Amino acid sequence: MASMIFTDCSTSTMSRLNHLNRLNGAFLPRPCVGKLSLPRTASGRGCTLSIRSSSSPSAIVINGKAEAKKIKDDIKIEVSRMKELIGVVPGLAVILVGENKESATYVRNKKKACEYVGIKSFELLLPEDSSEEEVLKSVSGFNDDPSVHGILVQLPLPSHIDEQNILNAVSIEKDVDGFHPLNIGRLAMRGREPLFVPCTPKGCIELLHRYNIVIKGKRAVVIGRSNIVGMPAALLLQREDATVSIIHSRTENPEEITREADILISAVGQPNMVRGSWIKPGAAVIDVGIKRVEDSSTARGYRLVGDICYEEASKVASAITPVPDGVGPMTIAMLLSNTFTSTKRFHNFQ
Amino acid sequence: MASMIFTDCSTSTMSRLNHLNRLNGAFLPRPCVGKLSLPRTASGRGCTLSIRSSSSPSAIVINGKAEAKKIKDDIKIEVSRMKELIGVVPGLAVILVGENKESATYVRNKKKACEYVGIKSFELLLPEDSSEEEVLKSVSGFNDDPSVHGILVQLPLPSHIDEQNILNAVSIEKDVDGFHPLNIGRLAMRGREPLFVPCTPKGCIELLHRYNIVIKGKRAVVIGRSNIVGMPAALLLQREDATVSIIHSRTENPEEITREADILISAVGQPNMVRGSWIKPGAAVIDVGIKRVEDSSTARGYRLVGDICYEEASKVASAITPVPDGVGPMTIAMLLSNTFTSTKRFHNFQ
Numbered sequence: 001m002a003s004m005i006f007t008d009c010s011t012s013t014m015s016r017l018n019h020l021n022r023l024n025g026a027f028l029p030r031p032c033v034g035k036l037s038l039p040r041t042a043s044g045r046g047c048t049l050s051i052r053s054s055s056s057p058s059a060i061v062i063n064g065k066a067e068a069k070k071i072k073d074d075i076k077i078e079v080s081r082m083k084e085l086i087g088v089v090p091g092l093a094v095i096l097v098g099e100n101k102e103s104a105t106y107v108r109n110k111k112k113a114c115e116y117v118g119i120k121s122f123e124l125l126l127p128e129d130s131s132e133e134e135v136l137k138s139v140s141g142f143n144d145d146p147s148v149h150g151i152l153v154q155l156p157l158p159s160h161i162d163e164q165n166i167l168n169a170v171s172i173e174k175d176v177d178g179f180h181p182l183n184i185g186r187l188a189m190r191g192r193e194p195l196f197v198p199c200t201p202k203g204c205i206e207l208l209h210r211y212n213i214v215i216k217g218k219r220a221v222v223i224g225r226s227n228i229v230g231m232p233a234a235l236l237l238q239r240e241d242a243t244v245s246i247i248h249s250r251t252e253n254p255e256e257i258t259r260e261a262d263i264l265i266s267a268v269g270q271p272n273m274v275r276g277s278w279i280k281p282g283a284a285v286i287d288v289g290i291k292r293v294e295d296s297s298t299a300r301g302y303r304l305v306g307d308i309c310y311e312e313a314s315k316v317a318s319a320i321t322p323v324p325d326g327v328g329p330m331t332i333a334m335l336l337s338n339t340f341t342s343t344k345r346f347h348n349f350q
Numbered sequence: 351m352a353s354m355i356f357t358d359c360s361t362s363t364m365s366r367l368n369h370l371n372r373l374n375g376a377f378l379p380r381p382c383v384g385k386l387s388l389p390r391t392a393s394g395r396g397c398t399l400s401i402r403s404s405s406s407p408s409a410i411v412i413n414g415k416a417e418a419k420k421i422k423d424d425i426k427i428e429v430s431r432m433k434e435l436i437g438v439v440p441g442l443a444v445i446l447v448g449e450n451k452e453s454a455t456y457v458r459n460k461k462k463a464c465e466y467v468g469i470k471s472f473e474l475l476l477p478e479d480s481s482e483e484e485v486l487k488s489v490s491g492f493n494d495d496p497s498v499h500g501i502l503v504q505l506p507l508p509s510h511i512d513e514q515n516i517l518n519a520v521s522i523e524k525d526v527d528g529f530h531p532l533n534i535g536r537l538a539m540r541g542r543e544p545l546f547v548p549c550t551p552k553g554c555i556e557l558l559h560r561y562n563i564v565i566k567g568k569r570a571v572v573i574g575r576s577n578i579v580g581m582p583a584a585l586l587l588q589r590e591d592a593t594v595s596i597i598h599s600r601t602e603n604p605e606e607i608t609r610e611a612d613i614l615i616s617a618v619g620q621p622n623m624v625r626g627s628w629i630k631p632g633a634a635v636i637d638v639g640i641k642r643v644e645d646s647s648t649a650r651g652y653r654l655v656g657d658i659c660y661e662e663a664s665k666v667a668s669a670i671t672p673v674p675d676g677v678g679p680m681t682i683a684m685l686l687s688n689t690f691t692s693t694k695r696f697h698n699f700q
Contacts, residue, residue, distance in 0.1 A: 164542065181542060185535030188585070189577045192514065192531060217600045225588065227539045235538070238575065238596060243607065245595035246588060250567045257593065 047272030047309030059285070059317040060211070064203070067210050068329035072117050075336050079118040082349055090119045090343035092150045092176065092335075093142040097135060097161065098128035103154045110152070113332045119339055122148060132161045136169050143171040149346055150176030150339035155228075173346070176338040178202075179228065187235045195345075196338050201233035203330025204265055204286045205240070211319055213263065213284045216241040221261035223247045223254065223274065223307065229267035229288050237263065254278070264317075266307035276312025285313055285320040288327050397622030397659030409635070409667040410561070414553070417560050418679035422467050425686050429468040432699055440469045440693035442500045442526065442685075443492040447485060447511065448478035453504045460502070463682045469689055472498060482511045486519050493521040499696055500526030500689035505578075523696070526688040528552075529578065537585045545695075546688050551583035553680025554615055554636045555590070561669055563613065563634045566591040571611035573597045573604065573624070573657065579617035579638050587613065604628070614667075616657035626662025635663055635670040638677050 082088055092114055096107050107123065114121040122145075124138055135157070142148045151174045157163050172180050178187070178196035186192040208215060220242035224230035230246065238244045242263060247254045255278040258264055266274050267288035279285060289307030306323030314320050321327055343349070432438055442464055446457050457473065464471040472495075474488055485507070492498045501524045507513050522530050528537070528546035536542040558565060570592035574580035580596065588594045592613060597604045605628040608614055616624050617638035629635060639657030656673030664670050671677055693699070 181535030181539055182532050183535070184538050185531030185533070188534050188538050188581055189531055190575065190581070191577070217602055225540065227541070231538055231540070238598075241598070241600040243595065243597060243601040245593065247593060248588075248591070250591040251593040252567055 047275060047312060059314045060319040061314070062207050062211055062284075062286070062319050062321045062326060064207060064321055064327055065325040065329045067207060068203075068333040071206075071330075071333040072113065072336060075119075075333075075340050076117040078340060082343070082347075083118070086347060086349060088343060088347050088349070089147075090150075090339050091122060091145075091148045092119050092152065092339045093122040093124065093145070093148045094152045094154060095124045095126065095135065095138055095142075096154045097126045097130055098158050100154075100156070103156075107154055110332060110335065113336055114339075117336050117340075119336060120147070128158055130158075130161075132165060135161055135166055139166060139169045143169075143174060146346075148174065149343040150174055150335075152177055152335070174342060176335060176342055177228075178232070178338070184227070184232065184235075187232060187239070196342070197236065197334075198228055198232045199334035199338065200229045200267075200288060200327060200331045201236050201265075202334045202338075203327055204233055204288065205236050206334065207286065207321065207327070207330060208263065208284060211284070213319060215263065218242050218262035219260050220244045220263040220265070221247060221258050222265045222267070223258070224267035224288075226267060230265075233265050233267065233288075237265075268307050270307055271305040272307070272309040274308045274313065276309060276316045279313050279316045281316050282318045283316070285317040286327060287321050287323050290323050290328060397625060397662060409664045410669040411664070412557050412561055412634075412636070412669050412671045412676060414557060414671055414677055415675040415679045417557060418553075418683035421556075421680075421683040422463065422686060425469075425683075425690050426467040428690060432693070432697075433468070436697060436699060438693060438697050438699070439497075440500075440689050441472060441495075441498045442469050442502065442689045443472040443474065443495070443498045444502045444504060445474045445476065445485065445488055445492075446504045447476045447480055448508050450504075450506070453506075457504055460682060460685065463686055464689075467686050467690075469686060470497070478508055480508075480511075482515060485511055485516055489516060489519045493519075493524060496696075498524065499693040500524055500685075502527055502685070524692060526685060526692055527578075528582070528688070534577070534582065534585075537582060537589070546692070547586065547684075548578055548582045549684035549688065550579045550617075550638060550677060550681045551586050551615075552684045552688075553677055554583055554638065555586050556684065557636065557671065557677070557680060558613065558634060561634070563669060565613065568592050568612035569610050570594045570613040570615070571597060571608050572615045572617070573608070574617035574638075576617060580615075583615050583617065583638075587615075618657055620657055621655040622657070622659040624658045624663065626659060626666045629663050629666045631666050632668045633666070635667040636677060637671050637673050640673050640678060 079090060094107050094110060096103055111121045111123060126135060126138065139151065142151045151170045153166055157166060167179050170180060172182050172195060175183055175196050178194060178198040183194040183196055186194040187197060215237060220237040222230050222234040222244065225246050225248045234244045234246050245257055247257055258278040259280050261280055261283055263284050264279065265286040265288065269289045269291055271291045271293050285308055287306035287308040290304050292302040293305045294301065295303040304324045310322065429440060444457050444460060446453055461471045461473060476485060476488065489501065492501045501520045503516055507516060517529050520530060522532050522545060525533055525546050528544060528548040533544040533546055536544040537547060565587060570587040572580050572584045572594065575596050575598045584594045584596050595607055597607055608628040609630050611630055611633055613634050614629065615636040615638065619639045619641055621641045621643050635658055637656035637658040640654050642652040643655045644651065645653040654674050660672065
């Protein structure tokens, strides 16, 4: 599931910015937070990480970490109720091939999240030189295992294995990543319902819903057209009656298009690509990109930076996700949600 | 296949407008055609069908009828070569349920087109009160029949039959309409290839190609998000690296978006909805809509009118499809092309 540009990192200097002012469902500009000492390190594309001026208007910070926590807590209660009533424990199988460090971290985070909510996780670590047949056999085994309700193949796979073949082999009833073309086709079609929606774009839309950001009739722009985020995010926004435009590497003057967006979702993994001047005043901005940028002033030696030049954008937008602690934690929450939904469907549990 | 708003009508007053000036692959404004006596009847939404002024610049008319003829002639040669070399005749099965007059006309046209190119057509006319099971059984029979390479269920089906169930039952290898969600999913995904692309949007893109209209990097706007035209047309444009926006009934101020389109495809079935002022000067305009509009001055008592106010648009656009004889004939040509492609795939014929 998901590529390496997505994470669910849970700590960062950015998390200090996460606070929210909500009154009767409406958003108020959050009050001046004074002078925050954000690192001044030069980051990609010349976005100025200036000290926040106390006179600038500021966007509501969409707290993905907090929302993900609420979702996980809800799932935890539901999982426990299911176990009590019908004795079933949801099961999520994760297949990891090879020793990609970042993949291993994601798998560990998923396992931890499963434990938190009470979902049983089945981890299968296959050696880097496993054959396609061996991976297919493992997928097939989980397809047939009634204690497994969701199957996730951690991407990327070693280059000698055909990703399509592996993903196509996952039973559509257990495709909790929502990457099977049949699920994507249903997502694209009016009047059809996918069994699962890919986790990261689902998390983006869930955040918009939870912050009462109107989608219907609004102009939405998605930057990036990947199979795992950009494209399904655009399809989801369209299902909710937004007027959607998709920007990609071949788009000329993308800023002219983004400036028309009431809702902007960026998922390209280009640090600080989207400047404040790209954003329509009052827009809701969702940043899916996440990259390490060297920063000697931090203990780790790097910071995590999104596609959006946060400091500039937060002065123009009405609501914005931070990086990290924005979309990242929602991805795992949606994976747990998809796994639980799958279990309910298998056992006809309401 | 396709809904009632698509047709392949082959005669009309509009056909008098079909002529083309092409020089070395570049488009020149076509010269003044003098005073054409187009009917002055009031048509939908107040589009003025004024007498064409000789001083107005005029768009190239994209002659779908002529291009469809060329495609059919090419297929005819290929079908004949296939028969000669491997003794195989492509087969297209059409299932028509009930006695919808328009559907019957389309089926007749398809049969005629099949005969023209040498494709064997199998027609199955089922009574209006056929059960879903009976229709499914027919689909299944054609799925198993090796002399059938394409199956087409004429839409709309009677209301007691679940369209989804029927379309899903068509073998994906014979889904020449390209409506199966697995084909749509592959169409939406980067790096995947659908077995078939829906005929009408495929015909639109084919016309753009045949008129050397650049798609890559251009702004494209699709009006309408139907499963059979708007949505797949948007996906196709995106596959060719256009920056695509989709407009629909919930879009506010659609004309602000269409005015940015280098390529505009309209597929809503609202006569003359798109006015000249909606169009960017120099845009290529593809009109998929087709509706009957009462017109006592014609022998039939009606005219066929597209979504685009042709008289206005043709003064602003650089290229435009007429209605009829624009996209309509291309739909059937693409159906024949899909059927032939399917046959080649079944018999591994190059």
